[in-house]
Amino acid sequence: MLDKLIELGIRDIDINNIKEFIDEDNLDDFKQILSLLTNINCSESMIRNIIIGNPFILQRNYEDVSELINYMISLGFKNCNIIFDSYPLFLNKDKFEIEEYIDKEQNKNIDDIIDEIESNPIIIDEF
Amino acid sequence: MEEIYQYLIEFGFKKFDIDNIVNNYAFIRYKESTLLKKIISNSNYLLEVGYSKSQIIKMVKRFVPLYDISIENINQKINDLIEMGYSKDQIKKMTITLPQLFGYNIVSIKNKINDMISLGYTEEQVKKMTISLAALFSFSINNIKQKIDDMISLGYSREEVKKITIAIPSIFGQNINNIKQKIDDLMLLGYSEEQVKKMTIILPTLFSLSIENIKRKIDFYREIGLDFVITDDTRQLMQSVELTFARYEYFKSNNIAIKSYRILFYSEEKQKKQFGVTNQELLLKYPYKSIEEEIKDVR
Numbered sequence: 303m304l305d306k307l308i309e310l311g312i313r314d315i316d317i318n319n320i321k322e323f324i325d326e327d328n329l330d331d332f333k334q335i336l337s338l339l340t341n342i343n344c345s346e347s348m349i350r351n352i353i354i355g356n357p358f359i360l361q362r363n364y365e366d367v368s369e370l371i372n373y374m375i376s377l378g379f380k381n382c383n384i385i386f387d388s389y390p391l392f393l394n395k396d397k398f399e400i401e402e403y404i405d406k407e408q409n410k411n412i413d414d415i416i417d418e419i420e421s422n423p424i425i426i427d428e429f
Numbered sequence: 430m431e432e433i434y435q436y437l438i439e440f441g442f443k444k445f446d447i448d449n450i451v452n453n454y455a456f457i458r459y460k461e462s463t464l465l466k467k468i469i470s471n472s473n474y475l476l477e478v479g480y481s482k483s484q485i486i487k488m489v490k491r492f493v494p495l496y497d498i499s500i501e502n503i504n505q506k507i508n509d510l511i512e513m514g515y516s517k518d519q520i521k522k523m524t525i526t527l528p529q530l531f532g533y534n535i536v537s538i539k540n541k542i543n544d545m546i547s548l549g550y551t552e553e554q555v556k557k558m559t560i561s562l563a564a565l566f567s568f569s570i571n572n573i574k575q576k577i578d579d580m581i582s583l584g585y586s587r588e589e590v591k592k593i594t595i596a597i598p599s600i601f602g603q604n605i606n607n608i609k610q611k612i613d614d615l616m617l618l619g620y621s622e623e624q625v626k627k628m629t630i631i632l633p634t635l636f637s638l639s640i641e642n643i644k645r646k647i648d649f650y651r652e653i654g655l656d657f658v659i660t661d662d663t664r665q666l667m668q669s670v671e672l673t674f675a676r677y678e679y680f681k682s683n684n685i686a687i688k689s690y691r692i693l694f695y696s697e698e699k700q701k702k703q704f705g706v707t708n709q710e711l712l713l714k715y716p717y718k719s720i721e722e723e724i725k726d727v728r
Contacts, residue, residue: 315610316639319603319604319607319610322604327446327490328487345671347641347642347645348669350639350641350642351638351639351641351642354638354639354640354641354642355637355638355639355642356599356637358526358599361526363483363484363487363525364483365481365483365484366484366525380707380708380709381672381708381709381712384669384671384672384708384712387642387669387671388667388668388669389634389637389667390637390638391561391597391599391634391637394561394599396518396521396522398516398518398519398522399518399522402516402518413698414698417696417697417698418696420696420697420708421668421694421695421696421697422664422667423667424596424634424667427557427561427596428596
């Protein structure tokens, strides 16, 4: 996993800051997550930002991240890459948390909810 | 051991992981047949309550004694957490990242929540924080207090630390030197300590962006003469530089005067209504590259 992080262009100082999150056992999942992020048009710089800003991604299950992204796309999100780059911690969400947010905002239509999240992804975590 | 290996291989574990399971101290006292029964019954129970095979594998790799906890105890823990106000999905999320939670005593879980409340958080806030960072349950209260004190020593008030940690509980999992490093990096970009403090209080998620990302934004805002946005309307730093650039180029190319910088930060709906273009169209038409990236491409 360390090799992969270096290959992605993450600086030594940043690797040092996130080293406690490196989970060699999770390498296969991590590689699949990277492919997924590339498929939704995350640039290399976005991917670096996501990893440095949210090192928990190194330990996430591919299946859970894939479920989250597929669900967001199925709802009509078109710029997931922009959301994750703006707020890397968004990638720690599970599908059910998006569902809960939508339920909470039931008086709004889904397009408005998507627009709000795309404009200000932190909204999903605000009290 | 053959049957155990066969079952776990079929389940999806790798041989190396199985070696770790069968050699774990928790299972030394068991006969092979008893261990196999425990593994099968716990796996089946976890599948039944909604975990997938890959989630169970991850949980067991993180906490091998999960196979040593009785189904009754797992079930009781789930019910206790539901009684405390967590939903089944939230419990699943927390236990995938912290399977040790199944091994914690419910009294100590409740105590941890009460300790956090005594530090000034509401029960609702603690709940949200633990869903986002289940590892909070594994931190000692002294460790949490120390992290708060460390943040105070960096110049934040207790209330400000509370605001920051509610917004990004993951900061409790970060080394204080990393936090200090982020502040220093921001200061190296030309901001005073006071300005950095103000910016991170307004937008705590600055702590969850790489300095490369922040620098790209700051460089671009400076280039177009909007550097005041960074200190005066820090929340806009949330928006990806790719989108701000694409909108800026669109306005420039279409001779649309940027009378207020806010036009660059419209919601997509408002932008569509006013200018008839979507973010996706703009992003495709005006891809952003920083000066460094352009130089790199030329090389």
